[in-house]
Amino acid sequence: MQRYFLPHQTLITQPIQLPEEQAHHLLTVLRGKVGTPLEIVLADHCVYQAEVNAIDPVPTVMIKERLATDAELPVQVIIACGLPKTKEKPELIVKKGTELGATHFVFFESERSISHWDQKKVTKKLARLEKIIEGAAEQSHRNALPTIEYLPNLQAVVNLKADVKLVAWEESAKQGETAILVKTLQSLRPGQTLLALFGPEGGITEAEIANLKQAGYLSAGLGPRILRAETAPLYFLAALSYQLELLNAGKSH
Amino acid sequence: MQRYFLPHQTLITQPIQLPEEQAHHLLTVLRGKVGTPLEIVLADHCVYQAEVNAIDPVPTVMIKERLATDAELPVQVIIACGLPKTKEKPELIVKKGTELGATHFVFFESERSISHWDQKKVTKKLARLEKIIEGAAEQSHRNALPTIEYLPNLQAVVNLKADVKLVAWEESAKQGETAILVKTLQSLRPGQTLLALFGPEGGITEAEIANLKQAGYLSAGLGPRILRAETAPLYFLAALSYQLELLNAGKSH
Secondary structure, eight states: OOEEEOOOSSOOSSOEEOOHHHHHHHHHTSOOOTTOEEEEEOTTSOEEEEEEEEOSSSOEEEEEEEEOOOOOOSSEEEEEEEOOSSTHHHHHHHHHHHHTTOSEEEEEOOTTOOOOOOHHHHHHHHHHHHHHHHHHHHHTTOSSOOEEEEESSHHHHHTSOOSEEEEEOHHHHHTTOOHHHHHHHHHOOTTOEEEEEEOOTTOOOHHHHHHHHHTTOEEEOOOSSOOOTTTHHHHHHHHHHIIIIIIHHHHTO | OOEEEOOOSSOOSSOEEOOHHHHHHHHHTSOOOTTOEEEEEOTTSOEEEEEEEEOSSSOEEEEEEEEOOOOOOSSEEEEEEEOOSSTHHHHHHHHHHHHTTOSEEEEEOOTTOOOOOOHHHHHHHHHHHHHHHHHHHHHTTOSSOOEEEEESSHHHHHTSOOSEEEEEOHHHHHTTOOHHHHHHHHHOOTTOEEEEEEOOTTOOOHHHHHHHHHTTOEEEOOOSSOOOTTTHHHHHHHHHHIIIIIIHHHHTO
């Protein structure tokens, strides 16, 4: 069923007017009519059964009841990526990363980033990525809309707060390091915030790693194969889901 | 370091002429000279240190010694996908699936496949996908080149042999099933062949699931979020790597 995210804080018992974009989608893609069922996610991260209340003059929906579905990871996950070279890579990262449960995305200019987003570009690029995130969140039945920001350099990322901080480092993988990711994911407690940092195509420099380690980052390998810049965060998120949503679920039964 | 796959069965102590494509890559992308170091993977799935022996009249390489690196999963993994709608999706599946360790890819026409590859298309499409696989295998430092085939229907997939067979089914996920994937991955023994089957955009039909279950397939959920057709195999491969290459590695220490 089609799911729309609306900015309202809590359940409203009056018909809600759909924002322009969703109204357009409802009319042209869904071909919605009065009575067409929908799922609406409000800012409380709850999913509500709803239906189209009116089409003319503007589409409105009426929320009926709260549903018990929750598709969120038990932890908050920040995915911070050194800016990749092509525009397709950030798009793939936020699209697939949203499906895989990320809470927040950060792109930052790292030492080996070849591309650069100037201030004018940033606003436009983030707006485009936010649209991709919204589409992926609707489709994957998320309860929360991931957010995104751009930071000018690694130091700004280091200033971000998180309970647990990891950096995926190719050298860790080359040295056959296999324990850190497992130990870290196994030690997470519900509600914690995990920040995972990934380099651009050329990787993270030694100086950046030293800076990160000093700031409390653990450096982890993601298995024996060399993963591309855009594949590493997806591997990480899938491993996180497997550990927290499948393995841990089995243990608590 | 650049890695090339060559079809030779075993170590050869004479200079080997590079096939046309690699020769072209060596000259135009790498700008190789006599003495440029390379890694060569032979059909024995071993990696060899090598260097460029001559450039004129045709590029040849001399293999020097076998390296001990192995980036292969301890099991053989067949990824079978119902033919997706767009050409980008099979490309993404084989590219990322190669990075994530798959052994063999199968695309088949399932009940809800919208696109169709006629015989003329099949040869061309497979050739293009093979090139993508080769590039991804070189880049991710695989020891073996994944293979690919097209099968006309689900019955042809059902006839494939494997020690363990799984189907990722959205309904399993919706019912909150979380145990099958974990149990299956934990029970794998080195050298076994695992076949994992995924539907196209519209999913697998009830009739197809019944057919697969009768053929010994287990139906598994991949967590609480709805994954797109091309994301599900990547989630599966990352979870497999996490279980076999990180979690199990920790246990044996």
